[in-house]
Amino acid sequence: MSELLKKGFYLGLGAAVSGKEKFEKMVNDMVSKGEMTPSQAKSIINTWISKGESVDKDWNGQAKSKLQNRMKSLGFVTREEYETLEARIEKLENRP
Numbered sequence: 001m002s003e004l005l006k007k008g009f010y011l012g013l014g015a016a017v018s019g020k021e022k023f024e025k026m027v028n029d030m031v032s033k034g035e036m037t038p039s040q041a042k043s044i045i046n047t048w049i050s051k052g053e054s055v056d057k058d059w060n061g062q063a064k065s066k067l068q069n070r071m072k073s074l075g076f077v078t079r080e081e082y083e084t085l086e087a088r089i090e091k092l093e094n095r096p
Contacts (some may be wrong), residue, residue, distance in 0.1 A: 023048065
């Protein structure tokens with residue numbers, strides 16, 4: 001199963017790199033044909049990078065949430081829950 005996940009990851013990564021290269025080539029071709037200025041090209045590329053970073057942040061947030069839910073369903077406690085219980089135990093142990 002892990003080999004399948006690795007291959008899927010590499011496939012996605014390869015597609016992303018290929019798409020980026022094609023996009024940059026298309027923008028550079030448009031600049032060389034005079035269809036846009038270098039500053040417009042830079043602006044478009046920066047916009048796409050920002051969008052990519054935003055999507056990455058969203059995906060990471062979703063993945064984190066799913067992982068937390070999965071861990072909770074398996075019976076694991078959060079750090080906050082652990083620290084709360086630890087503090088309660090310490091308080092009980094120090095009772096006269």
